[in-house]
Amino acid sequence: MSRPEHIAPPEIFYDDVESKKYSSNSRIIEIQTKMGERAYELLAIPPSCEGLLLLDIGCGSGISGDVITDAGHEWIGCDISKDMLDVALDREVEGDVMVRDIGQGFPFRAGTFDGAISISAIQWLCNAEKSHHNPRKRLMVFFQSLFNVLARGAKAILQFYPENAAQIEMITTSALRCGFSGGLLVDFPNSTKAKKYFLVLFTGQNMLMPKAMGVDGAEEEEEEERNEVKNVNRRRDRRKGGKATIVKKSKDWIKGKKERQRKQGKEVKSDSKFTGRKRGPRF
Amino acid sequence: MKVLTHNMMACTKKQCMGKGFPLGVECTESITLEQEFNYEFVKNIIPKLDWKGIQLIGEKLAITIPPFTEESLLDQEFLKSLYHLLCNVKIITGSLICPNCQRVYPIEKGIPNMLLREDEIYQDVRE
Numbered sequence: 001m002s003r004p005e006h007i008a009p010p011e012i013f014y015d016d017v018e019s020k021k022y023s024s025n026s027r028i029i030e031i032q033t034k035m036g037e038r039a040y041e042l043l044a045i046p047p048s049c050e051g052l053l054l055l056d057i058g059c060g061s062g063i064s065g066d067v068i069t070d071a072g073h074e075w076i077g078c079d080i081s082k083d084m085l086d087v088a089l090d091r092e093v094e095g096d097v098m099v100r101d102i103g104q105g106f107p108f109r110a111g112t113f114d115g116a117i118s119i120s121a122i123q124w125l126c127n128a129e130k131s132h133h134n135p136r137k138r139l140m141v142f143f144q145s146l147f148n149v150l151a152r153g154a155k156a157i158l159q160f161y162p163e164n165a166a167q168i169e170m171i172t173t174s175a176l177r178c179g180f181s182g183g184l185l186v187d188f189p190n191s192t193k194a195k196k197y198f199l200v201l202f203t204g205q206n207m208l209m210p211k212a213m214g215v216d217g218a219e220e221e222e223e224e225e226r227n228e229v230k231n232v233n234r235r236r237d238r239r240k241g242g243k244a245t246i247v248k249k250s251k252d253w254i255k256g257k258k259e260r261q262r263k264q265g266k267e268v269k270s271d272s273k274f275t276g277r278k279r280g281p282r283f
Numbered sequence: 284m285k286v287l288t289h290n291m292m293a294c295t296k297k298q299c300m301g302k303g304f305p306l307g308v309e310c311t312e313s314i315t316l317e318q319e320f321n322y323e324f325v326k327n328i329i330p331k332l333d334w335k336g337i338q339l340i341g342e343k344l345a346i347t348i349p350p351f352t353e354e355s356l357l358d359q360e361f362l363k364s365l366y367h368l369l370c371n372v373k374i375i376t377g378s379l380i381c382p383n384c385q386r387v388y389p390i391e392k393g394i395p396n397m398l399l400r401e402d403e404i405y406q407d408v409r410e
Contacts, residue, residue, distance in 0.1 A: 112331060
């Protein structure tokens, strides 16, 4: 996957041309809308609850904001790229937008928002774009300010693309140090493509973490067990000098492959009595 | 920028913490939108509003909102006019001024520019 963070600072990378390209690409729109919907779902606002005020961090052209509007809430968005916001105005989004570097905190009064979402934005904070930038400090300012502008008992769902484990660690510890409770939620952890990181943060205490998609608690444990067993077997086999392998294209092999793909969140036909069955002899 | 956003905003430079609102407004161009009245939203937003800010911007835009009292919550006309001011009046060009540090934030094409300069971020509090 390409990393725009490595090419240029956000306000320069998302210029006039790139913003228009980004906001007219149907694939990007689809992905962004899906992630926006998932983030909104994680906010767990009861369906009867309408007319709240939410914050969209790094709103860009307002694709994720549209999800909020559809759910019947008002939103205010921040983004550093002016060109992206111009596209948002062209798209006539219902929410209000402003130019602001999220690493400088949010220009709002305390306790303003009933929740916050962010789609693919906070990984930009991990990079130092200017000589006076310090990613750790900017993350702290960001999370402190976010904590302040959220009402008590509010949630923030931040989807991001971490580059490595160190970035996840840096972002999560900064958030927890600023008074948030919560943690990281990973959807489809077995897939490389569908895998998505969400930082789920609460301003209040004693809140339940939502469940990730593409995993089941029980299944996960079972799988771990299976792995262990497998390892034991492999070791024993190696000692014997042989290798216990499943024959390719066999029924077991096909079933195993389908199971693996299912875990990756891919679309897989359900098993039937015809799965992996031998075809009759040809005339 | 909607009046709602103005009401929620504050200057967050270090020396203005807790004092940077309501922001002063200079408005040279504004438009009126037509969003439908949303009772739930008004009900939710009322406890969060800064009435000083409402008065201030009301004077600037020549829209008067009667002072808020306990009975206002039941007054449909009051809620409607409040919603109209908050969500249907949009400032297109103008500027925002911090009451504490006098910093001016320009508004162009309806988008306020709240970016701070390098020297404003790490400024220490001077009292």
